[in-house]
Amino acid sequence: MNIALFGYGKMGKMIEQIAQDRGHTIAAKIDVDTKEIPYDNMDVAIDFSTPEAAFDNITGCFENGVPVICGTTGWLSNYEKAIDICNKNQGGFIYASNFSLGVNIFFELNAHLAKIMSGLEQYNVSMEEIHHTQKLDAPSGTAITLAEGIIANTNYKGWKLDQTDEGTIPITSKREGMVPGTHSISYDSAVDSIEIKHTAHNREGFALGAVIAAEWIQGKSGIFTMKDVLNLY
Numbered sequence: 045m046n047i048a049l050f051g052y053g054k055m056g057k058m059i060e061q062i063a064q065d066r067g068h069t070i071a072a073k074i075d076v077d078t079k080e081i082p083y084d085n086m087d088v089a090i091d092f093s094t095p096e097a098a099f100d101n102i103t104g105c106f107e108n109g110v111p112v113i114c115g116t117t118g119w120l121s122n123y124e125k126a127i128d129i130c131n132k133n134q135g136g137f138i139y140a141s142n143f144s145l146g147v148n149i150f151f152e153l154n155a156h157l158a159k160i161m162s163g164l165e166q167y168n169v170s171m172e173e174i175h176h177t178q179k180l181d182a183p184s185g186t187a188i189t190l191a192e193g194i195i196a197n198t199n200y201k202g203w204k205l206d207q208t209d210e211g212t213i214p215i216t217s218k219r220e221g222m223v224p225g226t227h228s229i230s231y232d233s234a235v236d237s238i239e240i241k242h243t244a245h246n247r248e249g250f251a252l253g254a255v256i257a258a259e260w261i262q263g264k265s266g267i268f269t270m271k272d273v274l275n276l277y
Contacts, residue, residue, distance in 0.1 A: 046071035047258060048086040051093030051116070052103040058251040059090055066255060074101070084106035088258045095119040095181070102137070103129045110263070111136030113175070113257045115143050115250065117185030127267060134265045142225075143253030148270040150242040154190050154229060157240060158197035160164045167231040171193060171203075174226040179199030182217035186227055191215060194229070194232070 045068045049056045052073045060070050071085040076097070081104065082265040089105045091098055095118030104131050105112045114137070123139070130137045142148070161167055168216045171213075173187040179277070183191075183205055191203040191213050228241040253270065271277060 045069070045262065046085055046087045046207065046236040046257065047192070047255075048072040048074060048082075048089045048105075048110070050074045051096070053092065053107060055092040055115070055247060056090075056250060058247055059092070059254055062248070063255050063258075064252050066259075068255070068258075069195070073178045084191055084194050085108045085112055085267045086259060087114065089115050090114075090254050091256055092254070099126060102126050104135045106130045106135040106137070109133070109135070111261045111274075112138070113143075113254050113255055113261065114139045115141075117141055118181045130267065136265050136268070138261055138268045138270070140253075140257070140270045142250065143257060143270065144244060144249040145253050145256075145274065146249060147186060147225075147227075147242055147244070148253070148274055148276065150227070150240070151193055151241055152271075152276050153191060155193040155197055157229070157231075157238075158194040162198040164231075164233075166233045169198075169200065170208075170214045170230050172216045172218070172226075172228050172230075174220055174223050176222045176224065177219045182219070182230050183215045184217070184225065184227070186225065187215050188231060190227060204232070 047063050047068050051090050052075050073084050089112045090109050091101050091114040093116050098119040099122040102112050141179040173184045200213050201211045203215050208214040224244040225246050226243045231238040257273050
């Protein structure tokens with residue numbers, strides 16, 4: 045499979061190594077200075093670029109018949125526009141705030157726990173995420189996905205960063221050292237606390253998940269998630 049990498053930072057380099065180890069070819073490395081994009085040589089694009097570049101990267105691929113795996117966060121105000129362009133061109137698309145196989149299992153645990161806790165008003169939920177100091181967005185896209193999983197299964201109406209308001213999930217974001225990513229959700233009452241937590245030890249899990257998603261989407265058109273890739277239904 046010929047894979048094009050949109051964004052060639054730390055994640056792009058790790059994806060390159062894992063893809064090659066799995067027998068794939070890196071057909072292009074697209075970064076901010078790239079003048080011409082060789083769409084004809086691509087079987088699939090994996091985008092870990094920047095919030096400013098992601099929409100144009102993604103939609104350019106759709107318009108040229110290239111399916112896209114996107115792990116870039118911070119661009120989702122344009123998500124519905126991207127979906128429209130994908131559908132118009134009968135493209136294939138998987139967006140995930142986190143491609144780690146473990147995190148996607150954690151998403152399912154989070155949603156299931158939220159269902160269990162939804163009728164127990166004595167418990168208040170909160171979330172904490174910790175990432176390396178180079179991460180610019182806060183809260184993380186993974187934390188937002190976790191919050192959305194809670195909101196979909198409880199009476200919580202939204203989330204707020206570093207604030208506690210009635211009816212919203214407070215998210216604390218910390219930036220420390222070289223932490224790849226730690227996410228914890230706590231349900232606290234006067235008598236006890238329940239916590240689930242995912243800790244990434246390195247970025248390799250994110251990169252492997254993205255390559256597996258690229259392998260899975262071959263020959264498919266439509267909008268998919270990692271639930272489809274991992275059959276988590």
